[in-house]
Amino acid sequence: MGIYRYILFFFIIASNNIEARPISYSGGSTLMMFSDNVKDSIYYHFSPTYKYSIGIESVKDNYLNNDYSLLRATYLINRKNTQYSQRNLYINAGLSINDTSNNFYGIHGDWETRRWFVGFGFKKLNNKIIDYDQKHLQLGVAPYLGEYGDLHTWLMIKTKKNSLNDDWYTYPVLKFFKGNVLIEFGYNDETEWDAHFMYRF
Numbered sequence: 001m002g003i004y005r006y007i008l009f010f011f012i013i014a015s016n017n018i019e020a021r022p023i024s025y026s027g028g029s030t031l032m033m034f035s036d037n038v039k040d041s042i043y044y045h046f047s048p049t050y051k052y053s054i055g056i057e058s059v060k061d062n063y064l065n066n067d068y069s070l071l072r073a074t075y076l077i078n079r080k081n082t083q084y085s086q087r088n089l090y091i092n093a094g095l096s097i098n099d100t101s102n103n104f105y106g107i108h109g110d111w112e113t114r115r116w117f118v119g120f121g122f123k124k125l126n127n128k129i130i131d132y133d134q135k136h137l138q139l140g141v142a143p144y145l146g147e148y149g150d151l152h153t154w155l156m157i158k159t160k161k162n163s164l165n166d167d168w169y170t171y172p173v174l175k176f177f178k179g180n181v182l183i184e185f186g187y188n189d190e191t192e193w194d195a196h197f198m199y200r201f
Helices: 003-013
Strands: 028-035 039-049 052-061 066-081 086-096 103-112 116-126 132-141 152-162 167-178 181-188 192-200
Touching (some): 039 066, 152 181
Antiparallel strands (some): 028 192, 066 086, 132 152, 181 192
C-alpha cells in the first residue's frame, strides 16, 4: 500500500482532538498507517483504559517480501504532566497470528511542550529468516503556537538506524495535526518515504 493512498484516505476522513499517542482515551479507538522502506502497515487498536491498548496490525514487509498480521499491545509505564510539559514512556510487543517466531518488543517515549518535542524508540524484531532491531531519535519545534482546534504544525529532524544495514539516516520531517487526524512524513534518498498517519475515533 503506497504513501499516496494513505494521504488520500486521511484527507477524506479528516475531521476534528488528537495527540500523537499510541494509547487513546479510555474506550477510544485509533487507526494508524505506517510506510517506510522496511514495511507498510495498517494498525487498529482499542484502549480499555488510558494505560494500555490492544490491537491488530497488518504488515507488508518490504525487506523480507512477505505479509503477516500481528496481535499488538502497548502499555503506558509512566506519564508526567506539568503546567508546561508532558512526558510519556511506553512498552509494546507484538506476536504473529500465524507464527509465534515472528514477534517484536520495544520501548519508546517522548517529552513535549507546546513549542518543543523530543522522542525516541527502540524495537527488536524476530522471525525465522533474520532478527534485527530498529532505533530512532526525533527532535522538533513548533513554528507557531496554535489554539485548541487549530491546525498544529511541527518541524522535525529524525535520525534512525536498523541493524539490517547498520547505518544512521537523518532527514527532515513535517508533522500536522488537527482534531482527530495526524499526518507525519519525511523523506531521505536512502530510506525513501517515512510516513505515519493516525485517526482517532
